[in-house]
Amino acid sequence: MAGGTHARTHRIVYCSRNALRGSHDAIEAEIRQILEKSRANNHRDGITGALLFSSGSFVQVLEGPIAALERTFETIQRDPRHRDVTVLQIAESNRGFPAWSMAFAGNTAGGSCPAAEAAMSAALADPSAASGEQLLSVLRTLVVREDDWALAS
Amino acid sequence: MTAAPRVRADRQAEAVVKAARAPLAARALDGLAHGVFVFDDKLRVQLISRPMLGLLGFTREAVPVGHALAAILERSTGFSAAAAVLQLCAQSVGGDGPTQTHRLDLAGGAAVAMRVCRIAPRRWLAEFEPLAAMPPAEAPAAALSGSDPLTGLADRQAVRERLEAALARRPVLGRPQVVSFRLDLDGFKAIGDSLGEPVADALLRAVADRLRSALRFEDIVARVGRDEFLILQESPEHVTPEAIAARLLDLLGRPYILHGNLLNVGANIGHASAPADCSNAEDLLRCADLALRQAKASGRGKSLAFEPAMQARAQARLALEQDLRKALALAQFELHYQPQVSLHTGRLAGFEALLRWRTPDRGLVSPLEFVPICEELGLIKPIGEWVLRAACQEAARWPDGIRVAVNVSAPQFEAPSRLVAAVRTALARSGLPGGRLELEITESVLLQPGLATLEALHAIRDMGVRISMDDFGTGYSSLTQLQSFPFDKIKIDRSFVSGAAGPEGAAIVRAVAALGASLGMAITAEGVETGEQLDRIRADGCTEVQGYFFGRPVPSHDIDGLIAALALRREPAEA
Numbered sequence: 001m002a003g004g005t006h007a008r009t010h011r012i013v014y015c016s017r018n019a020l021r022g023s024h025d026a027i028e029a030e031i032r033q034i035l036e037k038s039r040a041n042n043h044r045d046g047i048t049g050a051l052l053f054s055s056g057s058f059v060q061v062l063e064g065p066i067a068a069l070e071r072t073f074e075t076i077q078r079d080p081r082h083r084d085v086t087v088l089q090i091a092e093s094n095r096g097f098p099a100w101s102m103a104f105a106g107n108t109a110g111g112s113c114p115a116a117e118a119a120m121s122a123a124l125a126d127p128s129a130a131s132g133e134q135l136l137s138v139l140r141t142l143v144v145r146e147d148d149w150a151l152a153s
Numbered sequence: 154m155t156a157a158p159r160v161r162a163d164r165q166a167e168a169v170v171k172a173a174r175a176p177l178a179a180r181a182l183d184g185l186a187h188g189v190f191v192f193d194d195k196l197r198v199q200l201i202s203r204p205m206l207g208l209l210g211f212t213r214e215a216v217p218v219g220h221a222l223a224a225i226l227e228r229s230t231g232f233s234a235a236a237a238v239l240q241l242c243a244q245s246v247g248g249d250g251p252t253q254t255h256r257l258d259l260a261g262g263a264a265v266a267m268r269v270c271r272i273a274p275r276r277w278l279a280e281f282e283p284l285a286a287m288p289p290a291e292a293p294a295a296a297l298s299g300s301d302p303l304t305g306l307a308d309r310q311a312v313r314e315r316l317e318a319a320l321a322r323r324p325v326l327g328r329p330q331v332v333s334f335r336l337d338l339d340g341f342k343a344i345g346d347s348l349g350e351p352v353a354d355a356l357l358r359a360v361a362d363r364l365r366s367a368l369r370f371e372d373i374v375a376r377v378g379r380d381e382f383l384i385l386q387e388s389p390e391h392v393t394p395e396a397i398a399a400r401l402l403d404l405l406g407r408p409y410i411l412h413g414n415l416l417n418v419g420a421n422i423g424h425a426s427a428p429a430d431c432s433n434a435e436d437l438l439r440c441a442d443l444a445l446r447q448a449k450a451s452g453r454g455k456s457l458a459f460e461p462a463m464q465a466r467a468q469a470r471l472a473l474e475q476d477l478r479k480a481l482a483l484a485q486f487e488l489h490y491q492p493q494v495s496l497h498t499g500r501l502a503g504f505e506a507l508l509r510w511r512t513p514d515r516g517l518v519s520p521l522e523f524v525p526i527c528e529e530l531g532l533i534k535p536i537g538e539w540v541l542r543a544a545c546q547e548a549a550r551w552p553d554g555i556r557v558a559v560n561v562s563a564p565q566f567e568a569p570s571r572l573v574a575a576v577r578t579a580l581a582r583s584g585l586p587g588g589r590l591e592l593e594i595t596e597s598v599l600l601q602p603g604l605a606t607l608e609a610l611h612a613i614r615d616m617g618v619r620i621s622m623d624d625f626g627t628g629y630s631s632l633t634q635l636q637s638f639p640f641d642k643i644k645i646d647r648s649f650v651s652g653a654a655g656p657e658g659a660a661i662v663r664a665v666a667a668l669g670a671s672l673g674m675a676i677t678a679e680g681v682e683t684g685e686q687l688d689r690i691r692a693d694g695c696t697e698v699q700g701y702f703f704g705r706p707v708p709s710h711d712i713d714g715l716i717a718a719l720a721l722r723r724e725p726a727e728a
Contacts, residue, residue: 012410070410074359077407078366080400087408087415 011063011093012073013136016082018056030081039101047072048095050103050139058082061136063095088135096136105139188265188281191272194246196222196239199276208232208265208281210300217370224371227315233259238267238279245269245277256284303354304361307375312383315373316434320427325388329426332394334384335441336364336401339419339453341380348414355411356418363404368397383438398422398456406454421448425459443467474530476512477523481535485512488543489706492719493558493677493699496691501719503556503591505699506544507706508536528564537565538575545583545590547709552716558591560623563598569609576613587617593644595623599634610638621677626661635672643669647680647700650690659693666694 020027031053042048047064060076062069077085097103119138188205192198197219206216209229216225222242226235234257241255254268266282301308307315316331324330338360345353357380364374364382373385386397402420409416423444431437440459446467448457480486490504510518527533541559548557565572580587592613598606614620621642622635626649635643645665649658662678669676678690681700690698704715 010413014408066413070412073410074362077409078363078404083403085407087410090410090413090415 010066013089014087015059016085042101194275301376312375319387328388331427332386333441334424335445336382338380419454422456491706492704505558541579545579545585549583549585569605591619593623642675644677663693
């Protein structure tokens with residue numbers, strides 16, 4: 001993977017609201033597609049991270065070399081499938097998800113993760129680095145415990 | 154290159170396969186030094202190499218597979234042989250002849266050899282070889298004219314050419330012929346100022362890319378000012394301009410991360426359509442611009458469609474400006490005078506001179522309507538000087554001891570020495586003693602940076618002129634401002650006197666009056682209209698009053714009568 005363990009890495013944490021409409025199946029298919037695409041691109045660009053989808057909101061962690069992160073973030077911004085993007089954290093940081101091109105946590109069938117949601121609403125009420133950090137640690141436990149079907153990378 | 158599929162039943166599958174293969178093949182073509190593209194029998198471009206895009210003047214964007222060659226050539230900027238290329242490609246599709254080579258002369262004296270050959274059934278390859286006579290460095294330069302070097306977008310010149318061509322074409326029934334969007338960023342300057350120009354440039358590139366990503370390939374996106382953009386859509390289908398504008402505002406308003414900085418900017422958009430709103434290129438651009446100005450006036454992140462009423466408003470405003478520029482020369486300004494009465498003696502203390510503008514067409518115009526425009530147009534300095542001269546001249550013929558107060562606005566302090574000289578001249582010419590002139594300034598005057606304003610105020614005060622703080626309580630109302638200059642008087646704004654501000658207003662009047670007493674400043678209450686108000690502000694400790702209770706502003710020829718009437722009222726005022 002490009003970037004390596006010694007290269008300086010940054011982390012971006014943001015959340016956004018789902019703008020997808022349709023049946024649970026259609027949304028699930030769409031999110032699978034988002035994941036596949038982002039895993040392929042991230043692997044190429046030396047980016048790792050995690051995506052949480054819960055009750056109509058996304059939280060995404062992106063980590064890697066800053067230039068590649070900025071390009072990826074810009075591509076994500078242009079995606080009409082989400083809206084109301086709030087950046088919670090952008091800082092130099094070690095990788096929190098070194099093994100995942102894009103780990104996934106969440107229930108695409110419309111369910112929710114109460115722990116993640118609590119952290120998410122706290123982060124939205126106070127979009128600071130500390131709340132981003134909190135969200136990140138919740139996300140990390142969720143990814144490890146709950147990712148049942150999409151952790152293929 | 155593969156042959157076109159024989160089975161046409163599943164066009165969908167064909168498109169998918171093509172899309173999957175195209176990038177790889179295009180990358181292979183990019184290795185060729187010459188510009189090449191592949192087209193089919195419908196004159197649709199199936200592949201195009203990067204050097205070819207450069208030759209056509211596209212710097213940062215990809216051409217979608219299957220796009221009409223005519224539309225691509227149309228969108229090219231600075232490529233002067235578009236018509237010849239289209240014709241030669243069409244001829245190749247029509248005939249089955251051998252490979253042909255044609256010389257094409259480009260702008261700037263350059264030339265290329267264009268070769269078209271059939272490479273598969275219904276597939277042709279067009280190749281462009283620079284001729285020896287062409288210096289290699291000149292090719293990109295020629296191709297880049299008409300485009301903005303920073304963002305790769307079109308420039309103003311390209312917009313004009315495209316717009317005129319579009320308006321000359323026959324419109325598609327039921328669709329607008331052309332829609333023009335004018336867009337500018339909100340908060341852009343602050344980003345350049347605080348983070349530097351490289352970050353600002355990166356932001357402009359990101360904005361350009363976001364705009365392009367949200368629009369059709371054939372739409373024109375141009376940068377026409379530092380942070381101003383223009384979009385042209387020819388015969389847009391399905392989507393309304395309002396929906397496009399909303400999408401662009403949403404997209405541009407999303408956060409940016411550039412050079413490690415998290416940035417947020419907003420935008421405003423104005424749009425107009427031809428032929429509904431206007432029929433020629435110049436008008437269409439102007440209408441979109443008018444709509445943009447209106448959108449900006451109505452708040453951040455707004456978009457507005459052009460309406461004829463905007464034109465009327467803009468014209469009315471322009472006419473007002475033109476009339477105002479002539480008003481001084483035509484002697485259309487006049488001063489009205491409102492009495493100020495001392496609460497200690499019950500006597501007339503002076504008059505405040507108030508500017509009025511009267512024209513044969515407009516009648517008497519409110520200062521609220523024209524003073525801000527004079528300030529914007531820079532007319533307030535000469536007008537302010539006229540007010541000083543006229544007021545001093547008028548006051549010089551009043552009975553001794555009656556002062557005249559003149560308002561001086563913040564823009565007049567932009568040239569402090571000119572203001573000091575104007576005061577000196579007005580006093581000298583009229584013979585009015587300095588002690589009978591009072592200048593009223595608002596808090597905004599003291600917000601100007603630097604010491605020049607305070608020095609000018611001191612110089613004026615040294616002539617014996619009194620300085621008062623006007624409209625106290627309506628602006629920033631910082632008590633430190635009262636400390637920054639030894640004001641002779643504080644005028645409390647009418648809103649605190651009228652009772653509209655409630656019990657808090659009365660408390661503020663009492664507090665300011667006490668403050669004035671301890672700082673040795675007189676306190677004038679403005680807007681006193683009734684006997685009750687008079688009793689209240691007298692109890693609160695004010696020293697002077699002004700308001701309809703003692704008299705409305707009157708023209709100079711009514712002043713003598715007013716002075717006499719107020720002399721008779723002296724007893725009741727004291728009671």
